[in-house]
Amino acid sequence: MNIMSPPPRKLGRIHVPAVTLAHGGGGKAMKDLIDDVFVSAFATDTPRALEDQARFDLAALAAHGDRLAFTTDSFVVDPLFFPGGDIGKLAVFGTVNDLAVGGAKPLYLSCAVVIEEGLKIEELRRVAQSMAAAARRAGVTIVTGDTKVVQRGACDKLFITTTGVGVIPAGVELAIGGIRPGDGILVNGLLGDHGAAILAARGDLALETEIESDCAPLHGLIDAVLKAAPATRTIRDATRGGIATVLNEMAEASGVAIEIDEAATPLREEVRGFCEILGLDPLYLANEGKIVLAVPPAEIQAALAAMRAHPLGACAMLVGHAHAGEQGRVTIQTAFGGKRIVDMLVGEQLPRIC
Amino acid sequence: MNIMSPPPRKLGRIHVPAVTLAHGGGGKAMKDLIDDVFVSAFATDTPRALEDQARFDLAALAAHGDRLAFTTDSFVVDPLFFPGGDIGKLAVFGTVNDLAVGGAKPLYLSCAVVIEEGLKIEELRRVAQSMAAAARRAGVTIVTGDTKVVQRGACDKLFITTTGVGVIPAGVELAIGGIRPGDGILVNGLLGDHGAAILAARGDLALETEIESDCAPLHGLIDAVLKAAPATRTIRDATRGGIATVLNEMAEASGVAIEIDEAATPLREEVRGFCEILGLDPLYLANEGKIVLAVPPAEIQAALAAMRAHPLGACAMLVGHAHAGEQGRVTIQTAFGGKRIVDMLVGEQLPRIC
Incomplete structure (x- = not known):
């Protein structure tokens, strides 16, 4: 036997029901x-x-x-x-x-x-x-x-x-500080599913829902977007703290304001109802398969089309724009025609969501 | 202001005494x-x-x-x-x-x-x-x-x-399966300090000791050894499970037997006493600043000298040798002239030691 090669590995087996x-x-x-x-x-x-x-x-x-x-x-x-x-x-x-x-x-x-x-x-x-x-x-x-x-x-x-x-890869330069006024803000689909699914799964709300976590690997989708829209400024996944947190980080890091449009924000009907009952804001709900992108005007349509052609981006939407307003300020145009500030979450919405 | 460079970071301050x-x-x-x-x-x-x-x-x-x-x-x-x-x-x-x-x-x-x-x-x-x-x-x-x-x-x-x-670095090839009969087994110093220090620090033994953890960064010492003894086969740090565990892993992976000599095993007097009182075997005590090395015969002295010249290797010792006995078997020559098997630890000696 060649002593340089280790003996074949004998895999141990466990015969107890629980970890000790x-x-x-x-x-x-x-x-x-x-x-x-x-x-x-x-x-x-x-x-x-x-x-x-x-x-x-x-x-x-x-x-x-x-x-x-x-x-x-x-x-x-x-x-x-x-x-x-x-x-x-x-x-x-x-x-x-x-x-x-x-x-x-x-x-x-x-x-x-x-x-x-x-x-x-x-x-x-x-x-x-x-x-x-x-x-x-x-x-x-x-x-x-x-x-x-x-x-x-x-x-x-x-x-x-x-x-x-x-x-x-060489040439890929994404930076959260690179967003400019006029850039489009895009998401790849329905928001808040993960947060709602976890909260419902804890079972202490006595709410029955069919909502499943959106947990998915996004590198394929991102690849497709970067091919179609190579000037994309930055991409973030909207996990803990939801898209509200990501938008605030983007606006602050780039020294721009961002305004999104509630009517264009993709939300599952069940998640909307779930949030209404519990008094939660879906913009702060965690996602595990959603990205927020800032894309320069000339490539917005290409980015949207690339996402919609991908199984994980079928419900992609242009949800808003960056503009030269107050630096770091994020606002939402509500469905009723008003406007409100979307602040950074100060406290905790849902512990142990991920 | 150049919108490409993020605004200066305002460091947040915390005014509460505890994490929420x-x-x-x-x-x-x-x-x-x-x-x-x-x-x-x-x-x-x-x-x-x-x-x-x-x-x-x-x-x-x-x-x-x-x-x-x-x-x-x-x-x-x-x-x-x-x-x-x-x-x-x-x-x-x-x-x-x-x-x-x-x-x-x-x-x-x-x-x-x-x-x-x-x-x-x-x-x-x-x-x-x-x-x-x-x-x-x-x-x-x-x-x-x-x-x-x-x-x-x-x-x-x-x-x-x-x-x-x-x-x-190119040319550095350490592999746990590379130990051959005749290789020397070296350690860089006194064993068991970390395990004994943690156990004493828990305070439920009512033992007063001066033992401190040996917690230290070993890359400088390892650098010095590899320069002096470039044919060194393998190096392991002897943390959880102590040197007994490392020696068993080495013997198994290389298909050799290893015998160490109790008299050559460096141990602080307080650790020896501590183990005697508690019925612990110091070979299984955790270390956080100790390595076990297998070095071919021609370089044993050079490796020892390099370690002893380093502040973290002052008490380095040649503790034993690999030999062509039963593959995977580790034994110790006791101070009384007997010989006993040093087995892999089956259960748990000390939980949460690292």
């Missing part, structure tokens, strides 16, 4: 948990096993573009499973989208989990399999990870932190 | 928390503010080597502050070391925090400042991050996930 503190000790139980739950789910996607440290050839990365993009997010959503998704899918697509909105091609993810003692192995397995399926769909590989277990009561079931690496 | 759910909402309160606590701590280190997505020139990365290294770790240590360190220092040095043991030059870190509602802003500030100081000492930059807040009881005070990017 032993699974976080760094020893054999942890290795078995990682092998059984994570390696077996992720390894179908990739020839490489999960490594302590992943390594990539820099020359191969440079074939995709000239800049490395790097972004991280922790996911603490409650409940773990909800209509349209689960924490694993969210953790993969969330970071894929954070890469994509900067114009990067998403390539590799790391995955660090903090598990509460007592979490059912079966639930953890479902989450890992969902992550694997999401990574396949998004064309990224989960290459490295970490597992910690904390005692009962020291965390709520499961938190996942994903960090992503991607490459930005 | 509003600080995790994605809105103004969160921005103020991030500005006040994290940006103000990290920004002294770096001309760039913390970005949603950090970007690096691939050509500049390639000046350091030919492969990108990528690694992640969550830190859930309890208590947050302990003799010799805190969760922030640990989170920076832990990921710096995970990069360094693969031979990479550590460059950039991301930092994702999950905060329990009610954590004192002052404690968070201390942690952020400790991270900034640790990053300065290790020569890395914290370039991007994420903040989540969960309700009281949904996590224990603070968890931090750091993910690191580094570059491996």
